[in-house]
Amino acid sequence: MVLSAATFADRYVARHEDIKAFLGTTTYVVLDDNPMSEYNIKIKEAVKNSWTITPYDFISSKEFEEVRNDISKSFLVKLQVKFDQDKLEATYNFLCVVLGAAVKRHTDLPDICSIPLSYSTVPEDSYVYKMESLIRFAQNHIKMLDQNPELIKKGNIFKHYNKNAKSVKSKELWVLERDLDKGVRSLTDLRKSYKHSVKIVNQEDIEKAIAEKNTNVVFLHKVGPEGTRLQARCYKVLLGAGDDQFYYFDYHNINPKLKDDGLRAKDLKKIAK
Numbered sequence: 001m002v003l004s005a006a007t008f009a010d011r012y013v014a015r016h017e018d019i020k021a022f023l024g025t026t027t028y029v030v031l032d033d034n035p036m037s038e039y040n041i042k043i044k045e046a047v048k049n050s051w052t053i054t055p056y057d058f059i060s061s062k063e064f065e066e067v068r069n070d071i072s073k074s075f076l077v078k079l080q081v082k083f084d085q086d087k088l089e090a091t092y093n094f095l096c097v098v099l100g101a102a103v104k105r106h107t108d109l110p111d112i113c114s115i116p117l118s119y120s121t122v123p124e125d126s127y128v129y130k131m132e133s134l135i136r137f138a139q140n141h142i143k144m145l146d147q148n149p150e151l152i153k154k155g156n157i158f159k160h161y162n163k164n165a166k167s168v169k170s171k172e173l174w175v176l177e178r179d180l181d182k183g184v185r186s187l188t189d190l191r192k193s194y195k196h197s198v199k200i201v202n203q204e205d206i207e208k209a210i211a212e213k214n215t216n217v218v219f220l221h222k223v224g225p226e227g228t229r230l231q232a233r234c235y236k237v238l239l240g241a242g243d244d245q246f247y248y249f250d251y252h253n254i255n256p257k258l259k260d261d262g263l264r265a266k267d268l269k270k271i272a273k
Contacts, residue, residue, distance in 0.1 A: 016149040018110045019142060022074050022099055026055045030064045030077035038128045039078065046132035047076070053139045068109065073100040076138075079107060080120050083233075086253075090232035091120040092223065093127075097138055113138045116223045116235045116251075129207040130221055136244035161246035165271045168238060168247050169196040171218045173271075174206060179222035181262040193268040206241070215242030224254070224261040231256055236263050238271070247271075 029047050031040045047056055054074065059067070067073060074097065081092045095117050098109035115134055117127045145152055151160055177185055177200050184190045190198060201219075209217040223235035231254040238248040248271055254261055 014110070014112050014145070014152065016146070016152055018099060019112060019146050019149075022097070022112050022142065023054065023146065025072060025074040025099070026057060027051070027053075027074045027076055027097070028057055028059045028064070028067070030061055030075055031058055032078070033061055037124065039124050039131075042128040042131040043076075043135075046135040050132055050136050051076075051139065053142060068100055068106070069102040070100040071102075074098065074112070075100065075109070076135075077106075078117065079114075081107060086232055088230055088232040090225070090230040092233070093117040093120055095134055095138070097142065113141050116237075118223055119225050119228060119230065121228045121230070122226045125203075126226060127221075127223075129203045130210065130219075130239075133210045133219075133239055133241060133244060134221075137239060137246065140244050141246075158249050161249050164245060164247040165238070166273065168218050168271050171197070171216050171240075173198040173238070174201045174209065174217055174219040174241075175199070175263065176201065176203065176206075176220070176222075178226075179220050179224075179262050181260050181264040183260075184263070184265050184268065189265075190268070193265040194272050196272060209241040213242040215240070217241040218247050220263055222262060223251075226261070231259070231261065234261050236267055 029043060031043070034040070044058065064075065064077065068075065076095070076097055079094050079096050081094050082089055094114045096114040097112040099112065101109050103109060115138060118124070151157060173194065173196065175198065180190065184193055187200060190200070206219045209219065218238050218240050221237040221239050223233070225231050233251045234254050235251040236248065237246060239246060250267065252260070252264070
């Protein structure tokens with residue numbers, strides 16, 4: 001499946017009328033084929049705990065194929081995505097909110113919100129612990145665009161969220177060591193580039209902060225190859241554990257020589273301004 005443009009892929013393309021249509025639907029949450037997958041467990045928990053924007057139900061991928069042409073339905077679904085303009089044909093998992101439509105390709109379904117999760121070859125435990133925060137953000141994002149349709153017309157949602165970067169220094173920045181570029185993995189080097197409050201934590205710490213809705217924590221959601229063969233894009237997202245807002249969104253193409261799979265010193269310096 002090829003995605004040439006999507007909400008947080010390259011540029012924002014949803015229409016306000018699509019968002020209005022979405023708000024009148026029931027959202028069907030599409031589960032993985034493996035009923036015991038960690039993704040299924042976490043997405044069910046997250047939706048039951050936090051999804052309030054529309055009525056919802058859970059369906060299998062087979063059921064999704066049977067009903068995805070129905071324009072009266074919406075879907076929360078994990079889609080595999082490639083970018084036709086990228087040199088390397090890496091495949092990514094995106095968490096997508098889409099409307100039903102009579103189209104051939106999944107990625108042609110009208111896109112309401114799409115958030116990068118991982119490379120398709122990376123184990124799901126690299127992202128499932130953050131699922132509730134991503135679900136809460138998606139809802140806030142949709143509501144925000146419904147209330148501020150002028151942001152759709154401007155065509156670049158990154159600028160809107162990156163304005164929040166200046167607020168990170170008033171909070172605690174939490175990162176996993178493995179999600180940092182090798183040049184800033186030591187606490188000494190990290191603090192050279194970012195002189196405000198920053199902590200190297202583990203997955204359980206971030207999951208707990210999300211569950212507690214800790215408004216003092218901003219954490220890093222990084223999407224990269226994690227040592228797998230393809231090294232294409234590295235997405236870097238700072239997300240509030242309590243307010244479910246993006247504070248920073250960017251990506252770079254990984255340099256095979258530098259192997260810069262992670263938040264870099266230049267990102268930290270930009271955030272620290």
